[in-house]
Amino acid sequence: MTAPIPGQAPDSSSVAALSLRGLAKRFGGKIAVDGISLDVPAGSFFGIVGPNGAGKTTTLSMATGLLRPDFGTAVVHGVDVWRHPLEAKRLMGILPDGVRLFDRLTGEQLITYAGLLRGMDKAVVAARVGELLAAMDLSQDAGTLVVDYSAGMTKKIALASALIHAPRLLVLDEPFEAVDPVSAANIRSILDRYVDSGGTVIVSSHVMDLVQRMCDHVAVVAKGRLLAAGTVDEVRGGASLEDRFVQLVGGHTHTEGLEWLRTF
């Protein structure tokens, strides 16, 4: 069941922020996730990379309590996600990819809603909403309905909703998709400071370059299995992460044919 884990992260001295054991999920005849075991060290900036349909989103959904696994366990800071979901969800901030938002609320209302749903105090929510909007550069659009936001603004407001309760672990699925470079830099500096002060961030991404620059740990997932995990330097072993990734995942086809494309 358990996939081989080359380059298992060695520095698991403290308790892991997220610990997956034999996580598996099947949809009909298709095995989406085939026994993934993984430890995300506390205080790390952890990247999960993989091709389309690799099982990244499914794995993260199972790890965060959005999708019940068929097998395996997910433990956040020592709390089993599926045995004690309320406690586990208090520790986590989640940015799922491709789900809708309550987009008939204004940006300000949406973040407030996320805070109040978590039972937070009104005054605390109000203070944090203002700061989050400023940090995301959305103060000017705070009163606009989210449905009228651009894709990047929508991403940022969803991220702000995931941060409002000061979680210890942030799980972000494709956080930089459609976000402009300036906002992406802002978000990255927010995340960097968050990690410096002891928080843990897990991001999934297609963009190898970004992961190599931003993350200190990385896991490579393909076809529902874990191919490699460890610090970024361990995994890439001297090569660029992109080259190593293509080598691990395989499937790079030399583009033969299409000669006519050069004839104009």
Next chain:
Amino acid sequence: MVAHLLRLKLTLLRNGLRRSPWQLVGMAIAGLYALGMVATLIIALLLLRTAGPVTAHTAVVLGGSAAVLGWAVVPVVASATDMTLDPARFITFAIPMKQMLAGLALGGLIGIPGLATALVALATVATWSRGVVPALAALAGACLGVMTCIVLAKVVTTATASLAASRRFKDISAIAFLVPMVLLGPIVAGVGRGISASTGFLPGFARTLSWTPLGAPWSLGGDVASGRPGQAALKLLVSVAVLAALAWCWKLLLERALVTPPYAGAAKRRGGRLGLFGVLPATPAGAVMARSLTYWLRDPRYSGSLVVIPLLPVVLAFQGTQTGNYGSLAVLAPMSGFILAWSISADVSYDNTAFALHLATGVRGVADRLGRALACLTFALPVVLVFSVGYAAFTGSWTGLPGQPGTQPGDPLHRPGPVLGGVGPVHRHCPAAGGQPVQEAAGQRWADPGRTVRWNAGPDGPGPSGGRAGGGPGGHGQRPVRLAQPGCGNHPGPGPFPGRRPAGRQVARCPRARTPGTGYRQPLTAPEREPHGSRDPRRQQADRKTCGRRH
């Protein structure tokens, strides 16, 4: 090229039907309905052949003018025009403008409204087959009239494209469209009475109309048959000139629209106004209530049922004036209570995958349901009270008052319990956010079944592991992702469909789920409706898979 465009339209139509047998059924029902209408009109036109020329002329011109007007107005208000041949999709292909216009215009004929209009228009030839020349004139008139209808519709939709793409316009038009639909009975009866009361005035009105672009083409046959060839020639000129002008306008508008895509910008608005979130208690239940109430006011899918409520007494009172018996007003209070309370049974389906926020925050199920029920009661309670007291005052019999809100099945005080209990098992199809409360059934406009979040209040009682939620938000990749339940699986009341929840951890099935009436949804054409537009193809693929397996 024109043939290409027509073939494309047919292929799209066929592929749309191939997606599910239910689309075929829906198309067949719509087709039968149209066929009935068309057959009635054709028979009427055939019968008019033997009628006096004035009567026939009046009927054909008035009917034709109404058709032209309908083609101009309905596409804008319904904003559910057939966008399968949306010119914007041809931007990247180098198609000569003339051929594109011809192809799109002829393509507009394919489809139920186009075919129906064309058939009925051709039947006017039979009305005027009182000689070769009148018949030929009627044929020319029919062709011109139908083309005017189609090109006019294109001009109007192209001109209002950027307006129609704005969310605010869509929201408002969706609700505005509901009003005449609900009042259809009184309107039809009123118009009918008006016509029968003013038969003397109609021929003159038709004569006037026949000089306008609306009626000119429809008047040709009649004028020739009545021996007014000079007038017919002038009206032919009017019709051709109008058609040419419309086509020219369409070309200009299209040329402009193709390089300036609809911009649905909203004015920037700073925050500081929390709305209901600042008023209601800052608890999870209060927040859910504030959110639900905001949606009742802002989301046309909800506010649609709010708009219907004040129209109900109008419809029922109208029925009373017709029959002289106002007994049906007695159902007013219970009926409005039922409509309002029942509408929250689709609450979680309306949430769609946004419900993930409730899961991620781990809000308790009690707070979730309580907030939704209280939001509904905020409207339902005063409405039922006002209607009950109003009815008692109207009849003067106050003895029935306590029974009005208390004993009826739609009582909102009792209803939210069972309905919310039913929220779980009854996962159903509904328009997606940005969709309309009522949508037409043409071709591609069917719901992606997988978009509906399925939510099963678990059979094994309360507790975080209670419910296993099924789900079809295909956004999570190429498969349905099951959204798990927030920390609860309890029912506030006995669900109306207790037997439908299978033992174990199955997703409840509901036959209602495929009812066409709830399944229509607008295609996601405008980018602002779908923030994750890039994922759409995958999602739709996933939805198809889901659909095939589940149903």
